[in-house]
Amino acid sequence: MNLIPWKHKSASEPLRTSTALASLRSDMDRLFDAFVREPFGALESSFRDFGAWSPAVDLAETDTEYTVRAELPGLAPEDLEVSVTENQLVLSGEKKETTEQNEKGYYHSESRYGSFRRNIPLPGAVDSTKVDAEYRNGVLTIHLAKSPQNASKRIEVKVKKS
Template sequence: MAWLPVLRSRGESDIRTLRDEMDRLFNSFFDEWPVTGLSRRENGGWMPAVDIQETENEYTLRAEIPGMDVKDVEVSLADNVLTLKGEKKVEKEEKKKNYHHVECRYGSFQRTFQLPPNVDDKNVKAECSKGVLTVHLPKSPEA
């Protein structure tokens, strides 16, 4: 299991809000497809960007988690559902700083992905390098 940290800013622009809503709509549309739409958002907050690729032997999920400590990420698999959870923590509180612009987000997130039935759940592996979490989901051998 993996936990990842993220916090949503309260003073977001209308464009950011519109983009988030469009992302939610597209994700809900793709939820109907078992492979191309493996994801489902769990809350309205910020989520790491995720790519899912299929090869002959496996599915590969890559999630962008820059600046996060691996110990703050949880990857779990249960009942053919892969869950990514985490919390991005503020390194230190900076008092009396006069910010002119803030885009960095901190706080918690959770993403779940309904996996296709042909995933070999006994051999799933995860690794993290250069701010990218990679989960290897091998396909079960043909019966």
């Protein structure tokens, strides 16, 4: 081996040669991290689809909009699809391997390739006509305007007396 990935503390860790094992491992890490951060959060929502790869996402809100940022390095903008319904954002696409990646075996692989789909439930309704998305330096940023009636929506619950 003439190029050794330098590892600071985990020097004894073997190279991850198997992509399947590496993906299982990253899923386990992610599950474990999620559990440590929010022990029962995973039970409440399937925010992240496990199994296939899916990009890391930030979701932030201001008074007027939601902002979603997703890390999607190495994608062509035409391979990306963003769709919005009133309360859900769906990111899908495919990260393609280059031809040279297909023709020769990997020496070492940590990146994930293939198609992905990620449903992001939005906490409130958005105006699906006022959405703009921008892809720059491998980061996708989407601004979604909150719909005006979002804040004042309130449903009365009638209790029937038996």
